[in-house]
Amino acid sequence: MTDISPPTTMPSLRDRTDFDEPAVFLPENMLREARRQRGLTNGPIPEFCILDPDGDIVRHLLREKRAERSTSWACYHTQLWETDAANIRIGIVGGAVGASFAVLVAEELFASGCTFLMSITSAGKVAPDVPDSCVMLIDQALRGEGTSDAYLPPAPMVVADQALVDEVSQHLDQTGLPVLRGTSWTTDAPFRETATALATAKSAGARIVEMEAAALYAFAAAGGHAVICFAHVTNAMAVADGDFDKGPADGAGQALAVISAIAQGCGASH
Numbered sequence: 001m002t003d004i005s006p007p008t009t010m011p012s013l014r015d016r017t018d019f020d021e022p023a024v025f026l027p028e029n030m031l032r033e034a035r036r037q038r039g040l041t042n043g044p045i046p047e048f049c050i051l052d053p054d055g056d057i058v059r060h061l062l063r064e065k066r067a068e069r070s071t072s073w074a075c076y077h078t079q080l081w082e083t084d085a086a087n088i089r090i091g092i093v094g095g096a097v098g099a100s101f102a103v104l105v106a107e108e109l110f111a112s113g114c115t116f117l118m119s120i121t122s123a124g125k126v127a128p129d130v131p132d133s134c135v136m137l138i139d140q141a142l143r144g145e146g147t148s149d150a151y152l153p154p155a156p157m158v159v160a161d162q163a164l165v166d167e168v169s170q171h172l173d174q175t176g177l178p179v180l181r182g183t184s185w186t187t188d189a190p191f192r193e194t195a196t197a198l199a200t201a202k203s204a205g206a207r208i209v210e211m212e213a214a215a216l217y218a219f220a221a222a223g224g225h226a227v228i229c230f231a232h233v234t235n236a237m238a239v240a241d242g243d244f245d246k247g248p249a250d251g252a253g254q255a256l257a258v259i260s261a262i263a264q265g266c267g268a269s270h
Contacts, residue, residue, distance in 0.1 A: 016150065019151070027107040028111045040071070043072030047113060047114060048091070048116050048263055049114040049116070050093070050120065052120060053211070057255050061252075085263040093109070098211050098212065099146070100145075102119065117227045118227075120258065121229070124234075126185060133233060137180070138160065140158065140184075141214035142206050143157065144214070148186075168262055170265075174265070184229075187211060188211070193237060230258060
């Protein structure tokens with residue numbers, strides 16, 4: 001009988017050191033096989049793309065008949081919708097919620113021709129001085145998820161490209177849009193936001209909590225990609241009735257105003 005017992009000493013893949021080693025499984029190769037299986041052509045996608053984890057922007061654009069489905073997007077798990085913002089063609093993927101899913105899609109977007117990626121997710125309040133409903137430009141994120149561990153060495157925080165954050169912030173200031181700037185806590189387990197965890201995040205400087213930014217910024221730093229993350233602060237963990245109110249059109253109008261401002265200011269330079 002073959003012995004299939006596990007080894008007495010198990011290596012840990014949570015303590016990785018292979019950050020400079022190329023991956024075996026490449027997004028380009030998966031996209032190639034998806035095109036083959038589905039009979040898709042290898043056409044272009046917009047260079048300026050959006051991740052819409054909640055899907056509110058996509059649903060709004062479809063209701064308004066303002067978006068067309070990409071015929072060349074080969075992702076197995078999502079659809080890419082195209083529309084115009086500030087006379088720039090943009091692509092939007094809805095529903096890619098959570099760190100690992102967001103980075104999976106980001107890998108495929110950049111492999112398909114994207115050069116600038118924005119994420120606009122929803123978030124909960126951690127700091128009490130954060131307004132009940134606002135948009136925040138995330139400039140750094142506490143690493144409470146696991147995806148960033150595959151891209152960067154261990155550290156409590158992943159910091160966004162500050163030159164890009166400053167550029168985006170400057171364009172937003174010129175438009176007069178009320179956007180805050182601050183630190184986020186990225187978690188993989190929203191329903192394990194205990195009082196202790198929230199207090200720890202707050203003491204580390206986090207003002208909000210969401211599910212994608214730390215991983216997306218780690219992916220960006222490791223690959224030299226232009227990625228910027230926003231959060232629409234919509235809730236206080238639903239500890240009282242009437243939470244999660246995003247405003248008109250589920251906040252899509254507010255999100256599209258931010259997208260248009262960034263597209264107009266940064267779209268042509270990345």
